[in-house]
Amino acid sequence: MKAGRARFAGRVWGAALLVAAAYAPTRSVDAQAAVSGEPAAPVPSPPAAQTPAATASAVAAPVESAPAGTTAATDAPAASAAPGAVAQPAAAADAPAASAEPGAAAQAAESTQAPASARAPAPRARRRWSAADVARIRAELAAQRAAKAAARKRRKPRVYGDAGAANMLGFELLGSFRRDVGYEHFERGATSVRLGVFGSRDVLTLAPKLIASLELGVGFEHDSAKRLFDASSGAKLDSQTLHGGLTLRWDALSCVSPLLRAWGGASLFQLTFSGSARDFETERTSSRFGALGAGFLFHTPARTFESRGGRFSSFGLGVLIEAGYAWRSPVDFEISGAEGRAIRVIGPSLGGLALSGPYLRSAFVVRM
């Protein structure tokens, strides 16, 4: 911001100086006219070497454009002040010639050495601007403009990046609706909630706004039963799921994309007992599944976070809502006897849990 302000201030100052430079001869003449009481008349500017004071007051000072003025300023303190500010005091000090006449610098220097009361209005010198002066000034102004334009060209131009967000990373909450009676033993009852993370990548553009993407993700699910067998025996049901999927996404609007997803994978289930049944053990059991779902991806429009340099052009945030149905193979839990017993123990089969059912998936996604 500071740099911007500085640039802006520089531009303003530059514009002001250009304007001032463009109108400087006229204004000098006007000033002299006002002092002298004569009507102003356009006159050509004198050569800089001969009119150092004029250089200081009118050109306003590109230093390089008034090399002769340096000497003049040394000899004339009034002319060594800020450009523009010098001319007026000089005029106020009744030394207009110091800024108007060629070769008036010596006179002005002399006059400053005289007592103020002894100063008399100096004879008004007639300005003489040659065509060479005008040409030189114009050349200098053109050079200044060219330098500024070159400076502008040196700054980095705005760049537009690729807004196509091919990659997506999501954190999902998948609620499955379980219709199996076996789940009535668990805390969550007829629903299960799986937390997961997934990543997807666009792999094919089927139509201008129809994208196919592949997805891979993992999920974790936990449920518990405080009284599976009796009041003092409980169980925990944990599962880990790995899934892959193919998604068809239609970027219909800038912020909404309907999608269809076919996905599948496998889950590993483990039942752990506690309380009076804590020495029971179950082997891990797996379940495969396939699912179809449809939903919407609500996301930030393209280039929302794009920088001037084109970075983050594809970065976006979104929320995914999807509903569907999953077909899962049921899982059966066999209890094995506890280890370390003298007599071998045969455990029961607890039966199966049917896992098929509708699901609702919501996810927070980051596109990039």
Added chain:
Amino acid sequence: MMRKPLVSTLFTCLLATLAACREDDPPPVFVELLGRPVALDDQLLFTDARQQYAYLLDVAAAEPKAETIRIGLPPRAVVTERRREHDEALVLCSGRRADGARDAAPAALVRITTEGQSHVYELGTTPFNAVTQSEDGRYAIVYRTGTTDSRTLDNPNELVVVDLDKLPDAAGAVTRKTPDGLGHTLTRVLVSPTLRIAEQDRRLLVVLSAAEVTLFDLTHLDRRATIVQLDESRQIEPEQVVWSKSNPTLYVRARSSDNIFMFRFEAHDNDALGNDFRPTINPLSGGDGPRDIALFGTGSAERLLVVAEQSSQVLVIDPSSSKTTALALQKPAQRILLFEGVSPSDTRVQTRALLYSEKQQAITFVDPEDLSESPEEKLETIQVSSPVTGLFPLLAEGRVMLLQMQGVTLLNLGERTLTPISASAVLTQEAPLFDSERKRLWVGLSQQPWIGTLDIESGMTDEIRLDAAVHSLVPLLGLGRLAVVHADALGYVTLVDLERPAPEHAISVRGFFSSNIFDRGRR
């Protein structure tokens, strides 16, 4: 601007759906066993005393599956037992009164087959709590003992006869009977063996009450009961009935009477609603305070043996002539155990009796046959080391195990020798199990993880340590196994190989009450 409300609404709907789908906790599986399980030929039937289920566990396989057939029961199971002469089980449920939350449920007798099928015989609203069966298992008599305040009004003498050979909805399967004119509350119900009465084979239903014996003809349940009043002036509390094996005769002993009442039956002309027979009662003198009776001999040689505690006598009565022979005992006796065998002084195999009394250290052998000849030689008294609390007969082996306050004693009936065996706790009558094929006695003490064995012939003892405390022992002799039931809410049975009684040859089945728990309720 619409995006945020839409997303939040969807999430709210999701969470609300998840919350709304939560179910109440299902009832737990916890099983409270009703007594010891019933042993069928290849299965064990466990009855849950708290919840309305029975579980059938198949233990025939070398490695049985820990799976049960769960069978629904009416409320409040109170009795479970095997149906006699059948590979089926009976469960008596006393039903439930209606309350604010639940409807009334009638009492019911459930017959459970080995396939897990249940046949429910509804018995009415009376909370029955006892059942007795005929010898062939065809009839089950359901009645109520003790007082109850679980109904506003109920008849304590109501009983139900269930013909188990009929299906529940068949005519005559369930017959409710109440003895008209019975002045006292029944105390016990028995079913006689088949008796030839009035030229017809019959089985009698005998109901004992404080002063009466009531007889029903099970063949003609539509007829009235025959009530026999044993004493007009007082309540004599009949408590024991003995059936003659050769005559249509029965003998009744009462707690408060010195008489033994002999019932004989003869034909009787009666109306259509009355029995076509009638009993004749012959009181026999049973000494002073008869405490046990037994019949020995056959046909006309049948005799009644009686021990009279207060007079410290043993009596042999000829029922046909009422002739009585009495012998004085050194120590009074309360119980009779008849056996066939020899004695040290007599190698003839004949009926002999062992007389004993609880809390006495003296046991007496008596040879009741020809008691009148040299009566002193017919008695032999033996002192044991500690008072006897019970007796476990091993008659086929010619032995008896005396259960004592301290340990047990193996008594050889023929040689009349004693083999004392120490035990870590007092054994009850139900504790020992005998494997007659292998001549081995098994004992399991409750709350201890050991089961002990005693080789009857050698007197050698051994024990096996199990992985859990013993609840009860159930013989599965047909399978060559002993089922040791452990007190485990999820179900825990150890099957011990009777041929190779060692832990490495045993196998445990655990958790079978919870088998298929996730599948329950699935249609």
